[in-house]
Amino acid sequence: MKKVIHRADTRGYANHGWLKSHHTFSFANYYDPNRIHFGALRVLNDDAVKGGMGFGAHPHDNMEIVSIVLDGELAHSDNTGNKEVIRKNDVQIMSAGTGVVHSEFNASKTDAVNFLQIWVIPKERNVTPRYDQKTFDPAARENALQVVISPDKQGDGLWLNQDSWFTLGKYEAGKSLDITAKAPNIGTYLFLLSGELKVDGEVLETRDAIGLSEYEKVSIEVTKPAEFLLIDVPMLN
Incomplete structure (x- = not known):
């Protein structure tokens, strides 16, 4: 098994006054050659506006873009006619494909x-842009x-133009679980939203992350009571 740990305080940080953003991977003015991506996972920005x-309004193309609101409400508008508000427990996806302005x-x-805001490198390029959004019952991730x-x-749930899964969990202290690789070439990136976990013996605290690849099962x-996001993606060269 291979693993990489990204501590919360090692993320890139930008403070624009109206926007405070932590970058898990290289983005905008933050660049670290060792943190360009984890497989097909290219961007994981933790934004407060x-x-x-x-x-x-700004353009995107050939990227699968996921937005997950943790607190508050986010208004989205794009040039394909979508105007939506994304709230806590909502997940939004946007396949930028041939190009979209939002x-x-x-x-x-x-x-x-x-x-x-999370970007995943697509499986197929130049697809027709697509938007979708769904509200998920938080009770369905209690100790699950x-x-x-x-x-x-x-x-x-929603779907992406990539062999990628996004999974949410909210667990009480004292619980344990196993995660299993989806396939030999699929890695798992765990981003801890809050609380404390021990993953393969590594202690993670709020906003820490661990990337796992070339594994079969991890405990x-x-x-401490914890909420986390699992992102399964192909491990690109």
Whole structure:
């Protein structure tokens, strides 16, 4: 088994006043040659946006983009006619494909919004742009794993143009679980949203992460109440 650990305080950080963003992987002005991607997982930004502020219209292409709101509300608009508000327990996906222009603004004028913006390298390039969004019942991830994204319409959740799964979990202290690799060439990136876990003997605290590859099964011990995100992706060269 191979593993890489990314501690919360080693992430890139940008403070623009209206935006505070932590970058797990190289992004914008943050560059680390050892942290370009984990397999097909290219970007994991932990963004906090002040009330009334946001990202104006900007383009994307040939990237699978996932937004998960942790607190607050995020207003989305794009040039294909989608206008939506993303709230806690919502997951949004956008297959940029041949090209899309979108904006993201805090839907509140006063309260901050905190969300994860995640980019996955697509399986096929130049697909027709596609948008989708779904609300997931948080009770379904209490001491359980809730799959919210899977490849090409395999599950009941959303789907991506990649052999990738996104799974949420919320566990009480004292619980344990095993995670199993989806396939030999699929790695797992665990991002700890809150709490404390022990993964293969490694202690992770809030916003720490661990990437696992070339493994079959790994045990997780929940040492403090914890919420986490698992991202399974192909391990690219």
